[in-house]
Amino acid sequence: MKIKVGVSNRHVHLKQSDLDILFGKNLTIKKMITQPGQFACNETVTIKTNKSEINNVRVLGPTRNYTQIEISKTDAYKLGLNPPVRTSGDLDGSEVVTIIGPKGSIETNGCIIADRHIHVTYEDKEKYNLPDKILIKVGGIKPGIIETNVKVSKEAYFELHLDTDDANAFLLKTGDEVEILDV
């Protein structure tokens, strides 16, 4: 069984009160993304720590109940952070960063490395008999097998989300197809 890859570059989700401080206006849609209702915004922020900063970090919309900063381990070294690998919204023990927008800045926890995950609907998880963790076989010039979580939601576009470290280690790009093992 094949699945398409979606590569997630570093990005930020904002709660409304943080959006108000950083931008003082609502998010605007640059492009709808594959997961239903989600979009890349025109808005970008700077992520800053004592050690370094990264500019032009994309905000994803719509707003959520929490503010979350998703970076790669490569970014984490640059910023001098050691964020936990987490699924969205699981922010206990996440790292603290400063987010700088055009209207203001906030210091907030919520910085994580996103876990590798497959988006799937409840119906499809049952239909394809998918376990909670799945092995993915990657071919090509730098082959291997990676373990990924399965993230179930009411609406989902069936896709494997990897961060840029995983994608670059295996030379994968958004839209590439990889193989689900053991199902």
Added chain:
Amino acid sequence: MKIKVGVSNRHVHLKQSDLDILFGKNLTIKKMITQPGQFACNETVTIKTNKSEINNVRVLGPTRNYTQIEISKTDAYKLGLNPPVRTSGDLDGSEVVTIIGPKGSIETNGCIIADRHIHVTYEDKEKYNLPDKILIKVGGIKPGIIETNVKVSKEAYFELHLDTDDANAFLLKTGDEVEILDV
């Protein structure tokens, strides 16, 4: 069977004539590294392309018969390059970059993504019955299996060399131990 990981950050090997142009002096040893006779130099260069540049790229010594620039896929995106994945010295079709040193600069091919490889002596390859390609099992929070080449030489410190993309994708650091499968 276990093997230690050595993570290779981006670096440059120089031939003598390029060293002369870039530095106008011999390399100086900052630190011996694990492979016999090899050392990190005090000397660093800038790697430049039309798109971007990366500063403070370490030179490794001693000089070789060829100039070679080893970067990660992450670096390649930043520099706007598409280097092939290669073993050292196999530079046909490698990318062209400008190397800038304190005394001069050169435009040269030789930019590659280093393949994953295990350093081993001829004796140990035979002794442990190692094939030319090996599967490595990585545990931890982001587990998986990666395929690696085996690089045989007269003198070698038994070690798995990964670039920063592979290391960061699997949260590996220099000195970590991983497991060789199928031997």
